[in-house]
Amino acid sequence: MxxxxxxxxxxxxxxxxxxxxxxxxxxxxxxxxxxxxxxxxxxxxxxxxxxxxxxxxxxxxxxxxxxxxxxxxxxxxxxxxxxxxxxxxxxxxxxxxxxxxxxxxxxxxxxxxxxxxxxxxxxxxxxxxxxxxxxxxxxxxxxxxxxxxxxxxxxxxxxxxxxxxxxxxxxxxxxxxxxxxxxxxxxxxxxxxxxxxxxxxxxxxxxxxxxxxxxxxxxxxxxxxxxxxxxxxxxxxxxxxxxxxxxxxxxxxxxxxxxxxxxxxxxxxxxxxxxxxxxxxxxxxxxxxxxxxxxxxxxxxxxxxxxxxxxxxxxxxxxxxxxxxxxxxxxxxxxxxxxxxxxxxxxxxxxxxxxxxxxxxxxxxxxxxxxxxxxxxxxxxxxxxxxxxxxxxxxxxxxVERDLAEAQRAAAGPRVDRRVLVVVEDPDEVEGLAEIAREQAAGDGSREVVLVHLRPYPAERLEVGLGLSAELAEMAGTMAGLERLAAAIRTEELPVRVVSRFSADVAAELPGLVAGAEPHVIVIAPTAPGQAAVRRAAGRRVTLVDPAERRAVQPAGKDT
Missing domain, CATH: 1.20.1530.20 (Na+/H+ antiporter like fold)
Incomplete structure (x- = not known):
């Protein structure tokens, strides 16, 4: 040889x-x-x-x-x-x-x-x-x-x-x-x-x-x-x-x-x-x-x-x-x-x-x-x-675009009196988020908490048809962490929905997803990708809450 x-x-x-x-x-x-x-x-x-x-x-x-x-x-x-x-x-x-x-x-x-x-x-x-x-x-x-x-x-x-x-x-x-x-x-x-x-x-x-x-x-x-x-x-x-x-x-x-x-x-x-x-x-x-x-x-x-x-x-x-x-x-x-x-x-x-x-x-x-x-x-x-x-x-x-829009509308959920949307940066680091979500959802009428997590996937993936395995593994781990957080928040009077998917551009996609959910309160950290765009898109219709300081960073306006 x-x-x-x-x-x-x-x-x-x-x-x-x-x-x-x-x-x-x-x-x-x-x-x-x-x-x-x-x-x-x-x-x-x-x-x-x-x-x-x-x-x-x-x-x-x-x-x-x-x-x-x-x-x-x-x-x-x-x-x-x-x-x-x-x-x-x-x-x-x-x-x-x-x-x-x-x-x-x-x-x-x-x-x-x-x-x-x-x-x-x-x-x-x-x-x-x-x-x-x-x-x-x-x-x-x-x-x-x-x-x-x-x-x-x-x-x-x-x-x-x-x-x-x-x-x-x-x-x-x-x-x-x-x-x-x-x-x-x-x-x-x-x-x-x-x-x-x-x-x-x-x-x-x-x-x-x-x-x-x-x-x-x-x-x-x-x-x-x-x-x-x-x-x-x-x-x-x-x-x-x-x-x-x-x-x-x-x-x-x-x-x-x-x-x-x-x-x-x-x-x-x-x-x-x-x-x-x-x-x-x-x-x-x-x-x-x-x-x-x-x-x-x-x-x-x-x-x-x-x-x-x-x-x-x-x-x-x-x-x-x-x-x-x-x-x-x-x-x-x-x-x-x-x-x-x-x-x-x-x-x-x-x-x-x-x-x-x-x-x-x-x-x-x-x-x-x-x-x-x-x-x-x-x-x-x-x-x-x-x-x-x-x-x-x-x-x-x-x-395909219509299907994605339909999924977006489904993620928005039914009309409620108070919807709290929590942007989760890392499903493994959620200390205090359950308590904050319950506090912000407190009140009379119909209430709901929505947990949102977008995770970027690499633009360059493996070529020979193996391009989903890593994403599937990451998604399984992400969903497990979000479901644990949802279980800590959920009660008979307070339903919790989870919206989790991969995104090519988290900062660009997050504001649209948040706006589509029509929340009354958004819990988001200043370090979250797209946080500034979320604040601009929110206007005065919602209250933004910094989970690290547990305080509103934008006052509540009149709900529309």
Whole structure:
């Protein structure tokens, strides 16, 4: 093995992946599109066998695949951590209906297409081929979908929350079905008894390992940071879980995903946030591009003939029609308005990196041949690339603005005689706010307290579809702190509402949010972003209270 060629390969892979990723973003596409195209560009489709063998010689390919597999382990761990029951809370029935329909319909249609293709492509393994093809058709990329929603600010709307809930459920369904299919396609003979250990292993992870992992939370809180020992413990557990499922002849990605799913949630938001920050950078910038290249080396479109174009057209029609049709019909049956149902279907149709991972598993296990694998990769690219333009068509920016305005009006709440709005800078630093809120809300008539917290999220987020994980972790911790404060204020006569979300510009957005709530008293610290603009917008209609001094800094005027 030549180390100089290996280092050159890393330079080429990283440079091209970053370049095409930025190019994809410039044309309004998720950067993952550019990353996947970079892998195809470096494969035999464009470079050919001669140049490809010089740049990526045979003795280096196992090393590159090893790096790709490590990146895949980290990515699947992140996907497992991103899935949280909070995403589904309050949307269970609609999300479950849409998820099942948008999974089962493309799965069934995919199985029918696989039966049609079996004679030429099943390699003598018809059952696993048919089941795997159906599973590949039914996937949805939760990470890419989350990134699309955050870029359009749709994660703050009811539709965005429903889409996230559906994608989370589809992810669990897809990985479960895929695990079963891979187990069926696993080695025979002496390996079968190991496959039977997969279900007991999952139970041990949830019932035994998860309680042990919760013990990291007190250690993290005592240290005040993610120590090398804690991170090493997580990595040891992660790779041990991945090894276990690989040994069982399922696949290492399921062990990595499972370990992410059993990571503690309640009270561990900051810990998980730091873990994700550390691992995402390594996975996104170095190791996942290696995975794209290894996946792209197996894509060869130079041999595509007229018959292959016909097969590709059928695959695209079934993949797109199954997802869009299944999601739209189920959403309409649940009385989701037509435009929102169409937007939901467009979002769920995106495949992204999730599909590439599934296809790579099929190729590795010998369920897919190279020709069909190449066509399915094209399908993954098309369905992901069409999501943005289709969404803009059926759900334009003006509709998103109306949804955000509706959410703003809902946050204002009903008319009351006295509304106290408390701007919370830091949910972890709320000493004295409960008492101040009760004091300011005292009096006769209908009363209400509204807790408002806006938290900035970084403009530059991770590119490969992982752009919501940190926000979700922060939001979970924020909501927990605000709910504790609300519980300390709330009585039978004094209701408390919580308004919390992320903002690109807190100082600019806070005055509008405050004005929309129409408060009679605003409790805000002089250090709060946008405090001066809030005072100017308040005029003489409200009383502003400095929580540090517990005194009015602007006298009450006549309520309007």
């Amino acid at each position: 030549r180390v100089d060629i290996l280092l050159l390969d890393i330079v080429v892979v990283l440079a091209l992946a970053r370049l095409l990723g930025m190019g994809a973003r410039l044309i309004g596409q998720p950067p993952v599109i550019g990353e996947i195209v970079a892998g195809i560009v470096l494969g035999p489709t464009l470079l050919g066998d001669v140049i490809g063998q010089q740049l990526f010689p045979a003795d280096l390919r196992p090393v590159l695949k090893g790096l790709a597999d490590v990146g895949l382990v980290l990515f699947m761990f992140v996907v497992g951590m991103e899935l949280d029951q909070k995403l589904v809370r309050g949307r269970g029935r609609v999300a479950a209906s849409v998820s099942l329909s948008s999974t089962l319909l493309p799965f069934g249609l995919g199985c029918l297409v696989a039966l049609w293709l079996a004679a030429d492509h099943d390699q003598g393994r018809t059952l696993p081929f048919v089941l795997f093809f159906g599973a590949a058709m039914s996937a949805t990329a939760f990470p890419v979908l989350a990134r699309i929603l955050t870029d359009r600010q749709m994660h703050r709307t009811r539709l965005g929350g429903l889409a996230l809930a559906c994608a989370a459920i589809i992810d669990v369904l897809a990985w479960t079905v895929l695990a079963v299919v891979v187990a069926i396609a696993g080695t025979g003979g002496s390996g079968q008894w190991q496959v039977a250990l997969a279900v007991p292993f999952a139970l041990v992870m949830f019932l035994g390992v998860r309680p042990l992992l919760r013990r990291m939370v007190p250690a993290y809180e005592k240290a005040g940071r993610l120590t090398p020992n804690l991170l090493a413990l997580v990595l040891i557990g992660l790779f041990a879980s991945a090894w276990a499922t690989e040994w069982m002849h399922v696949h290492f990605i399921f062990g990595a995903f499972l370990f992410g799913a059993v990571m503690p949630r309640e009270g561990a938001e900051k810990l998980n946030h730091e873990i994700l920050e550390r691992l995402e950078q390594l996975a996104v910038l170095l190791l996942l591009p290696m995975f794209f290249v290894v996946a792209g080396m197996s894509v060869d479109l130079t041999t595509l003939d007229l018959g292959g174009v016909g097969v590709l057209a059928v695959i695209l029609a079934v993949a797109i029609g199954g997802k869009l049709g299944g999601a739209y019909v189920a959403a309409r049956l649940q009385r989701v308005p037509g435009r929102q149902a169409a937007a939901l279907a467009a979002l769920i149709n995106t495949r992204g990196l999730t599909e590439i991972v599934i296809l790579s598993v099929g190729l590795e296990k010998g369920v897919l041949d190279t020709e069909l694998y190449s066509l399915m990769v094209v399908m993954a690219l098309v369905t992901t690339a069409m999501t943005g333009p289709l969404l803009s068509r059926v759900y334009p920016a003006r509709q």
